[in-house]
Amino acid sequence: MTFRFEVLHTSRKSRARVGRIHTPHGIIDTPNFVAVGTNGTLKALDNACVEEIGLQLMFCNTYHLLLQPGVEVVRRAGGLHRFINRRMPIITDSGGFQVFSLAYGSVADELKSRGSKKQDGQVLKISEEGVLFRSYRDGSKVLLTPETSIQAQKALGADIIIPFDELPPYHITPDALRASLDRTHRWEKRSLEEHLKNPQNQAMYAVIHGGVDLAMRQESVGILSQLPFDGFAIGGSLGKTKPEMVEMLSGVLPCLPLEKPNHLLGIGDLESLAQCVPLGVDTFDSSYPTRAARHGMLLTQEGRLKVEQGSHINHFGPIEPHCTCPTCKNFTLGYLHHLFKAKELTAYTLATIHNLHFMVDLMGQYRQAILEDLI
């Protein structure tokens, strides 16, 4: 089965659409949520459980897998699917995001003026060739280039892969943004060329850049959609507030080829989903629901629920009355409250199961609403 995307229905009310991405490891119904399993596992959950919950696409980070256990290990194991025991689709990124976060700090760090991150000095050299950095695991020097990133992603063997891009900082001069965008396009082209030497049934999504400059974003779409990418990811800073992000996406998404799937990188909180599904975003990845779970924040139809809140101690029903997740079927909110208070690891697992199931359910509801032209 090779990669293929079909649009089943576009809402009459918005740009929202229901589609289906066919991959070598099965179908991804869109719009959909993609959970982040950085090291080849969702935190506190095993992959057999993740498949049972029905998460159709899982995001793994090349940067982390490159450093631990190393891509050669994964190759010898028979690829990432076999290594982590996942039969359903996987997407990997290029490693660029993490490397540049080391260099510049995250956008959030910048906005909160946290200043330089403690990893400063780990990035040794950024050049046209790529980025030389120091492994946080063993101090060895690692060179990440468009070619080595794609070779790593070939060894991992995910269904969808991402070209190596430069992630510019949020605070940047127009000239520097221009230089970064041009270099990103050169790097993405080199990545695509490396990929096409040996496609291995993998699909590659281009990454649209241009920071908070709509004209540059549209230029990025124009350039990258000339190349035979299989889909489009939207990366980099889209603004410092949600309204700015929505405004930017409203300008970018209509420029993307309708017949190809798109992915919004690193954004998947509930508010953003509600605002971006109508704009026509097909997939979203975020660690929000799993991280929220570990912090005792449970997602429900009625809103967020803080499990450690005192009033839950005597709640002997499930988190949500009609929830069909394994946590709600087996355990009460009161018990979960107790496990969190007692700092039991089991608490993190049970909460993660619920939140992930909630996301799978929520995206099904979005698809149904689009099919009925309700959003």
Next chain:
Amino acid sequence: MTFRFEVLHTSRKSRARVGRIHTPHGIIDTPNFVAVGTNGTLKALDNACVEEIGLQLMFCNTYHLLLQPGVEVVRRAGGLHRFINRRMPIITDSGGFQVFSLAYGSVADELKSRGSKKQDGQVLKISEEGVLFRSYRDGSKVLLTPETSIQAQKALGADIIIPFDELPPYHITPDALRASLDRTHRWEKRSLEEHLKNPQNQAMYAVIHGGVDLAMRQESVGILSQLPFDGFAIGGSLGKTKPEMVEMLSGVLPCLPLEKPNHLLGIGDLESLAQCVPLGVDTFDSSYPTRAARHGMLLTQEGRLKVEQGSHINHFGPIEPHCTCPTCKNFTLGYLHHLFKAKELTAYTLATIHNLHFMVDLMGQYRQAILEDLI
């Protein structure tokens, strides 16, 4: 179903025996291993999974549940089985062990001369009535007496409960040991009386004390076996080495009534099991296999395996070739190695599943060997 014990077979080669403890929540085949779920959960595992693995008896700590979430919460939830969603048997202790560990430190602390523990000062008063201590959770004063301990265990509703006893320190004068033993017997008698006011289908095991003095141990058996306890637990320090423990148990176990089940408190490492099953011990509780799992120590037929050992990185088969546990069926040792290196919570869960399954399997092998008079 009320509590009942039957001996099915006693080995012709040793005092080892195969039996069956019938409880309101099902059967416990003996000899058996009892995993410790202090706060109402095994660490890193949910109770649905624990039942699937086939762990027939689970140990919960009254001391911890008393302080968090409080026994009234558990009572309102419908008892411990409903609160934690376990349909199979549960045993609770009296809380005495933890309270006296606060006062004296553990035997291990004493032997390693760790001196006073940081919780010193949490025990406010020890008197004939019981022990007054300060909650580590909210600083409130809690009075634990034979009566309040049993009332707490009534609210929890475990299948097997334990009378309130005094845990003397390992280093103790003969006079002090004598005084402690006499008081323990008075406390156990008061506990039994409190229990028999409202048996609730629970069984109560006496706790044999007497420290490292065999004559006192035998006296303890003599006194406690005159009372209508349903079984016998062996508590307190049995010596500072395994040979000392085995020698002491060799002297104590033959004095116990054969028709009642016995339990060795807090001991369940593999070496002790091998040495104590032939002595006729019926059940063992220990946090060893679950704690070992979280430290990356996997139990196998070939001995202990350190999962983070470098050579495992390229091992793409299960931990053990013929293991039928969910971890071995789904994941490789190499993947587990990676998860431990990456410090993923999932690692602790997968390792715990394997070790607990190993213990369930091992005890089945012991029972089979006894039935065949091999040990």
